[in-house]
Amino acid sequence: MLGRKHLLMAASSLLYLGPLLAGMARMGWVAVPVFVALSALWLVVMRPAQWPRNMARWTAAIVVAAVAQVAVNTLIVVVLFAIGRGLAGVQAISLDISPMIPVALSFLSVPLSRLFWDPVTADVIEDGVEDALGPIPQPGPMPEPTPQDEMVKSLLALPSDAEPLLTVDALDVALQPPLGETRLMALEEVLDEPDTDHRALREALILWATDLHRPVEGAVPGAQESAFSIAGHDPALLTLFAKRALMLIRAQPELWTHFPDAVDVSCRIETSSPPDLQAALSSLAIAIEAASEAA
Template sequence: MVATLPLYLGPLLAGLSGLGWSAIPVFVALMALWLVVMRPQDWPRRVALWTPAVVLAAAAQVAINAVIVVILFGIGRGLGGVGGFVLPLPPLVPVALSFLSIPLSRMVWNPETAQQMDQFLDQALDQIHAINRGAPQVGAGAGADPMLKTLLDLPDDADPVLTADAIAAAMCAPGAALRLSLLQDELDHGLVPRNGLREGLILWATDTVRAADDRVHGVQLTGFLAAGFDARLLELFARRALPLLQAQPGLWSSYPDTAEIGLALEDSLPEAVQDSLRALAAAVEAATPPEERLSEA
């Protein structure tokens, strides 16, 4: 994350500017403060929640960051010594630079959202284990499936990568095909755009590692349909789906056919997106067996 770069530049510049080793505790404290602000779930506000395990985990985080500070500070001192120069910086400049990382990181990353996603993943995995232990199977609608309901309840600004992980967890349980179909119906006919969920679905559907063990047919088609006519999502799908198909041409039947891709080729789309979709259509055509192409014609 770019916002964390100043956090590490501070001790490096402090070493280059010739500050003494007594400055190290200041940067260790700043890194500890960054941890408290960005990972509040690891730093309970109530004393009763500070169990030995929590104390040990917090101490380990501080110790690791202390080692990083010492290494960066030492590198700065070493570079200055080898080069025979000292940066003419006031002592407060490196300190202020490291401190600046805290509000910057908080502006670009919401720790509450990350915590919510962690809780969701834990919940999804618990549900998977419950199903594997013989809990009731997926019902006839979205409301009857707790995992699908949890997916639909995700905030739209949730991290798409974590959303993709959540979808992967939900699709590992029995009833994945029905669950995926219900999810597609919700995205097609729901009143809420759910762009974050759509992006996560595309990332999941076009994941190379996951696709190698695909057990549900039409996953890539679902990812394509999730993009709708959104130029950014279509570009994301085409950019990831093309190398996946080239690496695993046997997935051709799970992809949208050339006619479906052609329907998305609107003149209003940026030329680069249109080119990506045309390249994907050509790859689908090439991967489709000749007899299947004849039957489609």
Template sequence: MTARLRLLRGATALLYFGPLLAGIGGFGWRVVPLFLMIFMAWLFVLRPEQWPRRWADWRRPEALIALLTQGVVQLLLVAVSFGIGRGIGGVLGVVPPFPLMLPVAMSFLSIPLARMIWNPWGADPPLDAALAEAEALEDQPKPDLQEQIAIATRMLAELGRVPQDAEPGLLAGHLQAMAAHVPQTALRAALMDAVYDGSAGALGRRAAIVHATDPVVAAALAGSAYPMAVFHALSQPEDLALFAGRCAELLAADPGCLADCPDAGDVARRAGQVPAVARELRALEAGLTAAAAGTH
């Protein structure tokens, strides 16, 4: 997954290179709205979870505020990139002879390329969670971490000896014992790699849930959106029910974990999609909303 994220970052670089090149080419500020539309289209295609999916939801004030906020942020990014390009062009003292469609096409090409690499509607997790996952790994020394992940993977294979209906407390005990030999980041990577590629069975998925919602792990990996990544990777009702209960307990014990937990709106949408565990997910949604209210 890390390799794909590197490719995605390369494709995204084209998005910013477009207005930069337009600035170098000496095109006027009138081209900024054109790049703004491309930037907004990128957000709609690559981060669909941020936007309402029904026309009625677009009428809600918070949806319009979110759209306006994102528009302002993207306008700032376009303006900065374009301004830097104008500065570079001024220093060079030359205007390269290329048509406007060249930088526009480069920016626009970023959308289909990024979409081919990353599928936000399929098995891939939301982009923000995946990027946080990759950054959590890249912050560690590469050779040591890869070796530790391999060790963690071998230790997790021993969970096959644990009864399939093992209680979360028993799983937490095994994971704590493993953490004495490898860092939590390595355990997280080994657990999530199996979840993402589908090789994790029911016990492996439950182990990932227990690990992500453990208060000690949450404190150690604060800022990495670990619980959020696990939530978006789950699909089975029994897994979602376990996650909802444990995540609610984590929030109650430490409201500061809110930033790493899934968004209340995403939880509400999942409750509508999986009626079998709607009650548990609605309870988690209420906990997330209360924690958010307490931080303001």
């Protein structure tokens, strides 16, 4: 995740490199509104929570905050443009480039930033980190997370095309002790419903549960069994689970109690399934059975 933040910073820098180069290319001040508009576009794309798509959600506070953001970015653009013109004049550094190059660089910042960073999923991670760093609760009965739990609600609200790896990071935050097991149960309760989609969340949960590098200590009980259940009868998700789970059970056979029963895995093999899925499920069932017998 740290690497993605560095990539985001690099992509964001292009947004401000554009007006600087435009000033060094001695473009007129009429170009400034173009860069201001591009900076506003970046804010809309990368900060959706602060720029609601639904007009009904635009309160007076949100309008004031949006205007303030645009004003700050406008000031930055003007200063960078002026610095560029100053460098071109005082230091005799004048770039002989097409006016479209600085504009293209600033525009390229928007899709690159969105490629490297999913702001919707990142909000879930930040919320989870804030919860984790919050005040230590007083001793007392631990509330059981349900589909109404804030972290569970945030995960279930993720779009179906959310970035899988960032969603895995969000799950890693949400499923930490002491509420990890009950939150996983709450997610499974919703995802087991046949009429629900949550494609990205299903894929991310399978990736999370079958991660070879996740330590055995502190593992959420039944995580692999939950991932198997959530995969349902979807060939792509089942194949993803079976192949990754097979590597995991072979590397850490002591986790076999967290896996589905070998019989249940075998029962998921259908003659109409792709051959590679049938082979993966069959191998997984054999590996689970072997691990249980060796225990």
